[in-house]
Amino acid sequence: MQIEYQTQRLSLRFFMLMLVLFIIQVIDGMILAAQQVDPTLLVGVINFNVARAEHLNLGIMWIVCGFIAAILFVGPLLSRREMVSPWLIKLLFYAVIIIVVENFFTQFLAEWGIAGWWLGQPWFQQGLEYLEAGRIAGLLILVGFAIVCYVVLRTFPPVREWNEVQWGLGLGVTALMVVWVFGLFYVARLDLQEYFRWFVVHYWVEGVWEVIHISLVGMFLVLMFKADIKSVGFAVFWGIALVWLSGLIGNAHHYFWIGTPAFWQFWGSLFSALEPLPLVFCFWHIYLDAHTNKLPLENAPAFYFLLGSMVLELVGAGILGFIMTFALTNVWSHGTWVTAGHAHLALFGTFGMLGIAAAYYAIPIMRNTPHYDQRLGKLAFWLVFTGMLGIAFAFSIGGTVQIYVYRILGLDWFGGDVWPAMGVYKLLLPLFGIVIATGAGILAYDLFTLGRRVRIPAGSDLRDTAHADVATPRAATGWGRPLTGFEAGVWLMAMWVFGIVVTFGLLAFNLPRVRVGGDPTLPYLLAGVGYPGLLLVTLGFVWRFLASMEARGAVADDLPAMAMLPAQA
Amino acid sequence: MSCGVGGSSCETPRRRGALVMLVIMAAIFIVLSVFSFVKSRGQTTPDTITYGKYTADQGKRVFQAYNCMGCHTLVGNGAYLGPDLTGEYQRVGPAWLAAFLPSAAGWPTTAAVHVQLANPDQQADTGTDSMEAYLKKFPGAAVQIERRGGGTTYMPNLPFTRDEVGQLIAYFKYTAAMNTEGWPPKVEVVGLERRLQLAHGVAATVPAAASAAPAAAALEPAKVALDPTARGAQLVKDTGCLACHATDAKRVIGPGWGGLYNSQVKLADGSTVTADDAYLRESILKPNAKIVAGYPVSVMPSYETLLKDDEVNAIVTYLHTLEKQ
Numbered sequence: 001m002q003i004e005y006q007t008q009r010l011s012l013r014f015f016m017l018m019l020v021l022f023i024i025q026v027i028d029g030m031i032l033a034a035q036q037v038d039p040t041l042l043v044g045v046i047n048f049n050v051a052r053a054e055h056l057n058l059g060i061m062w063i064v065c066g067f068i069a070a071i072l073f074v075g076p077l078l079s080r081r082e083m084v085s086p087w088l089i090k091l092l093f094y095a096v097i098i099i100v101v102e103n104f105f106t107q108f109l110a111e112w113g114i115a116g117w118w119l120g121q122p123w124f125q126q127g128l129e130y131l132e133a134g135r136i137a138g139l140l141i142l143v144g145f146a147i148v149c150y151v152v153l154r155t156f157p158p159v160r161e162w163n164e165v166q167w168g169l170g171l172g173v174t175a176l177m178v179v180w181v182f183g184l185f186y187v188a189r190l191d192l193q194e195y196f197r198w199f200v201v202h203y204w205v206e207g208v209w210e211v212i213h214i215s216l217v218g219m220f221l222v223l224m225f226k227a228d229i230k231s232v233g234f235a236v237f238w239g240i241a242l243v244w245l246s247g248l249i250g251n252a253h254h255y256f257w258i259g260t261p262a263f264w265q266f267w268g269s270l271f272s273a274l275e276p277l278p279l280v281f282c283f284w285h286i287y288l289d290a291h292t293n294k295l296p297l298e299n300a301p302a303f304y305f306l307l308g309s310m311v312l313e314l315v316g317a318g319i320l321g322f323i324m325t326f327a328l329t330n331v332w333s334h335g336t337w338v339t340a341g342h343a344h345l346a347l348f349g350t351f352g353m354l355g356i357a358a359a360y361y362a363i364p365i366m367r368n369t370p371h372y373d374q375r376l377g378k379l380a381f382w383l384v385f386t387g388m389l390g391i392a393f394a395f396s397i398g399g400t401v402q403i404y405v406y407r408i409l410g411l412d413w414f415g416g417d418v419w420p421a422m423g424v425y426k427l428l429l430p431l432f433g434i435v436i437a438t439g440a441g442i443l444a445y446d447l448f449t450l451g452r453r454v455r456i457p458a459g460s461d462l463r464d465t466a467h468a469d470v471a472t473p474r475a476a477t478g479w480g481r482p483l484t485g486f487e488a489g490v491w492l493m494a495m496w497v498f499g500i501v502v503t504f505g506l507l508a509f510n511l512p513r514v515r516v517g518g519d520p521t522l523p524y525l526l527a528g529v530g531y532p533g534l535l536l537v538t539l540g541f542v543w544r545f546l547a548s549m550e551a552r553g554a555v556a557d558d559l560p561a562m563a564m565l566p567a568q569a
Numbered sequence: 570m571s572c573g574v575g576g577s578s579c580e581t582p583r584r585r586g587a588l589v590m591l592v593i594m595a596a597i598f599i600v601l602s603v604f605s606f607v608k609s610r611g612q613t614t615p616d617t618i619t620y621g622k623y624t625a626d627q628g629k630r631v632f633q634a635y636n637c638m639g640c641h642t643l644v645g646n647g648a649y650l651g652p653d654l655t656g657e658y659q660r661v662g663p664a665w666l667a668a669f670l671p672s673a674a675g676w677p678t679t680a681a682v683h684v685q686l687a688n689p690d691q692q693a694d695t696g697t698d699s700m701e702a703y704l705k706k707f708p709g710a711a712v713q714i715e716r717r718g719g720g721t722t723y724m725p726n727l728p729f730t731r732d733e734v735g736q737l738i739a740y741f742k743y744t745a746a747m748n749t750e751g752w753p754p755k756v757e758v759v760g761l762e763r764r765l766q767l768a769h770g771v772a773a774t775v776p777a778a779a780s781a782a783p784a785a786a787a788l789e790p791a792k793v794a795l796d797p798t799a800r801g802a803q804l805v806k807d808t809g810c811l812a813c814h815a816t817d818a819k820r821v822i823g824p825g826w827g828g829l830y831n832s833q834v835k836l837a838d839g840s841t842v843t844a845d846d847a848y849l850r851e852s853i854l855k856p857n858a859k860i861v862a863g864y865p866v867s868v869m870p871s872y873e874t875l876l877k878d879d880e881v882n883a884i885v886t887y888l889h890t891l892e893k894q
Binding site for chain 1: 602637747
């Protein structure tokens, strides 16, 4: 594939910036993981709360950079013309760098309690989870979103002619800007402040990012598999409709215990239980679209990360979100590590992996090296994927122990009672962190230097030799045979079965035997079966899916005619 | 007419239906939101809560400025490195908080909390100046002092000013007064010993930090009593002096002690005095009589009613031995 529109190349700089921020983000995560094990580490240099603020803000910024880059890459293709105002996009690039640098340094002021109060607003940093950025950065970010919104909407054709993907992206970039405004005010009441803070955090993730995500995934499936835009449009429409219809009131699951009335517990439990529906739907669609034809994967790493994004969206956002969305389970999971397991798998998995997938799709095209060595990309995928599953495991099980010691036994001495009990799981964080960091380093190196490294000798295609190597052993295990819809359904069912086990594990904390008797056997047992089961099934499913995709190459080599048969326009 | 191919949409009729549904959902959400914040709901608001001259709103700004939410949770939101602070005021009370916050790297002892009760703001807030009554009212403080007192924490010392400490207490007073619909859930496992045993899986023992010091003191009572320097060293630990003073020349909350004895001290009024025995005694008993240049007034409480004469002498003798380093 070739670049059709020159303004698509503007996405390259945002992909590069995304990778730089991602690497800093991973380093920050490593610092936090090490501080979980030894809280005295780097105290006074970069305190835990500062490192965490950086970790959350960079987490948002690198994902947004990935979105912007992906939108710039597909925008001209969708609109069949160049992006408008390229100078504005170049300005946006420098604005993003300035915002990130400004915010990176002002976060350190928290160590001296300097928020920069002026006109009643904190201008340097405001110490609110996810919204740590002060007003200076906040207002600049608003300007940045306005630029994105303007450029995208001006490039698109008139609204009457929009297809579903354009609707998704158009709504997404507009809502991205609108929702941010709710985080730009100082609110004195704690309950009201939390109420509006979740407007930004929940509606961003559930109402905006999810919408952009669904649209971009749909677009990349069209590009990768020549899937029918009509059927993808159908999926995008229902995906977005279900996300908004469940997620709008679903925000209520953040209003259980912040000082708002108890009726939210009913609405939140009801509607956010529906939130996984669109995710199951989208998950199913990537299966269908990937099986539009039986051609071998052209760009394996791009599809690996795209699949990872969809599967972790279902598992991390969908299932691990579902388990704690009921008032009776949330009362225990709230304010513990259990929520961190969900957040890591959902945010990095769903949105981060999409950005990386887009980079793997777009960069070889822009650097004009369609036949690049794909082994590094695949290796990096397996490292960050298993690493993040491991992190989710550590947080989830560690969180279950935390619930028991902190909430059931009421021991609130973290250094003396809670941490010793969580010790092993704390240690797992830096261990899996090293796995992720290795993968992140590899993929960043790969994408930075892709097309600039030593060229592959003409005539040899590493992609195909890699396929041939693995085809034989897989034939013995059957992991390479085509994945049927029935089998995919069984995998999906298995994930949900373990998800239900985990839900009962949290629910079991309500039993008098646990709550009054102090016997943790049942919740521990259910969590001990449920979390590893869920994460291993996830790993197994992705392995199986990708093995069947990889085997296509081998089949194509042996019987070139067969590959042509199911191909359709 | 074809849809989808030329870029036009196939889902237009369905989109209208979805939009209508969305508007209904939004209406429900808005109605629920309005009912959440009406006055008749009776939720505590920050403008009704003060501690001394400090308001809860000032405290909220301090809480945000230090990004406390980056390690702790409040109403369960934030980070999970340290405990939830929503009900902390109700559990341990203002005096414990006032003793803890200025030097958060150490757990306050009984004396350090007791000293705070000399503060009129504390008396007005807790309704008592007696330690027994205070610990009865805030049993969480008693457990905390018994189990952790004198030990070190994992929280870094933060440069809170005296005002900021008061403001934070006002804020915690507000969060503790909020109705959070029964969260965090009430602990129903009875008995601290039993809970500790369940958590640690062994017969409950009083933690080493708390038990070791009295045990050691009990073993060698004669020696401690005879040697005023050792007695002074023990007293500055037990009385909580070390929460604010370093044994070297470093500034913590108050001036460091290293090399202080017989040195020339510059005072806030511009004069200079020699830090002799009389000066040190006076600084312990009437801290506001002479303020060192660069330090605010009324930060240190008076120890007049808390220390006996021979105890003050022992501390002064101990101060003689500290070198500048």
